[in-house]
Amino acid sequence: MPQDPTSPPLAGRKREALANDRNVLVAAREVFSLHGPEATVAQVAERAGVGVGSIYRRYSTKSALVRALHVAAIDELAQIARECAEGIDAGESTTSGAVETFLRRHILESFGPLIISSGEHPPATPEVDAASAALHAALEQVLATDRAAGLVPDALTPADLMLLITHLRPPLPLPREQADALHLRYLGMVLAGLAQAAASASSAPSATDTAASDAAGLTTGPSWEDWLALWTSRATGTTAGG
Template sequence: MSPLRADAERNLRRLLDAAAEVFAEHGPEASVDEIARRAGVGHATVFRRFATKDELIAAVGQERIRTLLALAEQALANPDAGQALTSFVWGIAELHARERGLHECISRCEGQELHRAAAELVRRAQAAGELRTDVTPEDVEALVGAAVKSSPPDRWRQHLTVVLDGLKPR
């Protein structure tokens, strides 16, 4: 696995970008042909870099997870635990809303670090009395994801507000 040739590297970059775009628009169901076309390469090139379509999806997901992780770490730096969680949640939701189809790609890999960071944010918010204690980090993830993904683009903010209100301690 020696370093890639310069042209191959360029094509790989274009491929990942095109894939991110296409998956964002149509979800991971989008065809490999569509992605290759948008990247301006033959679809055989896709399979030279990624053994299967799933590997491509995973690669795109991994790239996007890095963005989310940055958000999480930024939030962890916030000393106000309640604010830390909500800012993280709103940030993630914003991304998911903008690139709807990517949510499914991301949730297929789910890096451990991101999970741990999110769990920590939840734990702290609960300790600070800003979040009901009968929910798990997974519950929060599922609820936020659900609120954003199954709402029209002009209503997801409202829906997220409702969910966040529901997550406040009684």
């Protein structure tokens, strides 16, 4: 889990505990990706190089471990998104927009695919909701930066970005370097399409953003509530484009 950059440095023991916790979460993500919902805590412990008891002292059940894994992934994505938007807003040298930088960093830096084969969706708890709200705000900042630069169409939503990353980085039975190369290949295709949609929408002779997006072949994407309903165990009456 990423540490808040505004927080004071952690003491040695706390820093070690945080590193151990991340190691367990990385191992859990890899194990669930490989073995699906039948994966066991013992398999996670073996991959992490720790005792089963040490995991149960931190997470009372396998479900608790899975919930922590979901929240850690969202926290990490939010931090990456903030850094991408703030870096470009501050004029950091880059040939890419915030969306491209965010998606590329997710592929190369995050500790695993967002959606794991755990057989569970995270419940709508206050912790999950707080993490989701922070991510939503960060993704809005990323999109606002690129919309202002004409790099992405207005129809692209934060929920679109979340669904994109689940498609761009599925677990593959390949070494990380080879898998990353494939993920980046398909990211390039997606970015080319977004750039074309943005250019078409900006030149479309329309008085409304919706009509311009339709002219570019891209209608408004799903809402954040739609994404939450897909990602967590909750229901919503909203639909994509609504």
